[in-house]
Amino acid sequence: MNKFLFKQVDNTGLVLWRVAFGLLIALEGFGAIATGWVKRVFVEPEFTFHFIGFDFLQPLPGMGMYFYFALLGVLGVCVMLGYRYRFAMFSYAVLWTSVYLMQKTSYNNHYYLMMLLCWMMALLPANRWLSMDVKRNPALKSLHMPQWVKLILVLQVFIVFTYASIAKMYPDWFNLKAPALLMLNKQNYWLVGDLLQQNWIHSSIAYFGLLFDLLIIPLFLWKRTRVLAFVLSLFFHLFNSVVFQIGIFPYMSIAFAFFFFSSETLVKRFKLKREIYHGYEITVPSLAKPAIAIFSIYFIFQVALPLRHWFFQDDVLWTEEGHRLSWRMMLRSRSGVLNIWIEDKATGERTKYPYKQMLSKKQQRNVKTKPDLIWQLAQRIHAKELENGKDVAVYAHCRVQINGGVLHPFIDKEVDLAQEKWHPFKHHDWILPSPADYHSKAKKE
Numbered sequence: 001m002n003k004f005l006f007k008q009v010d011n012t013g014l015v016l017w018r019v020a021f022g023l024l025i026a027l028e029g030f031g032a033i034a035t036g037w038v039k040r041v042f043v044e045p046e047f048t049f050h051f052i053g054f055d056f057l058q059p060l061p062g063m064g065m066y067f068y069f070a071l072l073g074v075l076g077v078c079v080m081l082g083y084r085y086r087f088a089m090f091s092y093a094v095l096w097t098s099v100y101l102m103q104k105t106s107y108n109n110h111y112y113l114m115m116l117l118c119w120m121m122a123l124l125p126a127n128r129w130l131s132m133d134v135k136r137n138p139a140l141k142s143l144h145m146p147q148w149v150k151l152i153l154v155l156q157v158f159i160v161f162t163y164a165s166i167a168k169m170y171p172d173w174f175n176l177k178a179p180a181l182l183m184l185n186k187q188n189y190w191l192v193g194d195l196l197q198q199n200w201i202h203s204s205i206a207y208f209g210l211l212f213d214l215l216i217i218p219l220f221l222w223k224r225t226r227v228l229a230f231v232l233s234l235f236f237h238l239f240n241s242v243v244f245q246i247g248i249f250p251y252m253s254i255a256f257a258f259f260f261f262s263s264e265t266l267v268k269r270f271k272l273k274r275e276i277y278h279g280y281e282i283t284v285p286s287l288a289k290p291a292i293a294i295f296s297i298y299f300i301f302q303v304a305l306p307l308r309h310w311f312f313q314d315d316v317l318w319t320e321e322g323h324r325l326s327w328r329m330m331l332r333s334r335s336g337v338l339n340i341w342i343e344d345k346a347t348g349e350r351t352k353y354p355y356k357q358m359l360s361k362k363q364q365r366n367v368k369t370k371p372d373l374i375w376q377l378a379q380r381i382h383a384k385e386l387e388n389g390k391d392v393a394v395y396a397h398c399r400v401q402i403n404g405g406v407l408h409p410f411i412d413k414e415v416d417l418a419q420e421k422w423h424p425f426k427h428h429d430w431i432l433p434s435p436a437d438y439h440s441k442a443k444k445e
Contacts, residue, residue, distance in 0.1 A: 006284045010263035010277040011145040018126035020255040024248040026076025032069045045360040048103040057102035082131020093118035109329045110249035143277040158217040163306045163327035165213035172403045176202040181333040220260040313427040318434035336368035336400040342392040378417035394418040408435045
């Protein structure tokens with residue numbers, strides 16, 4: 001085991017990945033400001049739907065979040081240049097984790113992966129060549145790294161893509177309903193909008209997407225199919241970038257190819273002025289055993305967490321319990337109708353609550369179908385009314401449809417959500433059971 005994990009190998013791929021990753025996370029920071037994402041997600045809303053248990057993480061007031069993301073951009077540039085790399089990468093990891101946990105309105109799996117990669121990169125010797133750190137301290141220079149560095153990054157990406165493929169294996173993906181709905185709001189795209197509505201395109205997306213996620217890492221690992229894998233990766237991720245406009249993730253995924261091509265190929269293609277490390281040294285650090293134990297626990301957690309929904313009552317497609325942190329990417333369309341009613345416990349009077357006044361437009365769309373967001377909204381309404389001297393019960397009248405199916409009651413409207421507790425690893429009985437036809441073709445009510 002030690003011979004395999006701690007064998008020294010050439011570090012060209014890791015260094016090039018650091019440069020690409022630093023550039024992309026810098027663009028994420030600056031781009032969030034330029035595109036108005038910071039304004040929509042953190043500045044305009046009255047409050048954010050944070051990850052439950054992390055309510056101490058709150059957006060900075062005034063112009064604070066703009067400076068926050070500008071700092072992220074600067075730290076990303078430092079990572080790219082390899083300037084005070086450890087400090088810059090660790091700082092970015094802390095700040096991005098805080099961004100991730102303080103809001104769920106713009107949740108996606110790509111932000112989660114970026115958070116994990118930031119923490120990994122903070123531990124890796126990615127500044128030992130082609131960096132300002134080496135110019136400042138030539139003794140830092142090295143052309144090799146332990147084999148485990150490459151292994152943990154490849155394993156992480158393999159887990160992501162494998163679970164993304166498995167999650168697609170359900171009826172509405174195979175009958176093309178889900179892909180068709182994903183393409184429906186792209187019909188106004190210039191030139192390709194009408195093409196994206198064709199059935200053969202939906203079929204191609206469904207099966208190519210599933211097989212790509214399942215096979216891309218094995219294809220990269222096998223030398224004979226490596227070039228084919230890179231071509232497929234370019235097509236797949238550039239298509240996603242154009243059609244779904246999902247930020248840096250497609251380009252980050254393309255850059256993963258650095259870990260699969262030989263150092264000789266990378267040096268030749270990028271015309272790099274460096275030697276190739278051909279040593280066979282095995283260097284086992286004194287903390288090898290604790291490090292192996294920590295990474296083993298981490299990857300057991302990464303494998304187990306996406307499986308947790310199988311231990312919950314009902315289908316995750318309906319309940320959403322266990323959906324997050326599970327690499328369930330672009331799988332389904334959810335929409336719904338939500339009304340909130342409050343009951344004054346002193347008088348028994350029930351009134352409809354104007355909750356939309358509290359939320360941004362994006363928050364309004366999300367809260368209608370996500371049980372944890374509905375619960376958090378109920379908690380906030382209850383706290384707000386208590387501040388006004390009124391103790392109220394909070395009821396949610398909610399109906400949800402999956403993949404354009406029939407609207408069905410989603411939340412038990414007789415349960416006072418303000419008095420309910422949130423259990424991250426347990427089913428909530430106030431989420432109504434999934435109807436037999438909740439994913440069936442839409443009908444007129």
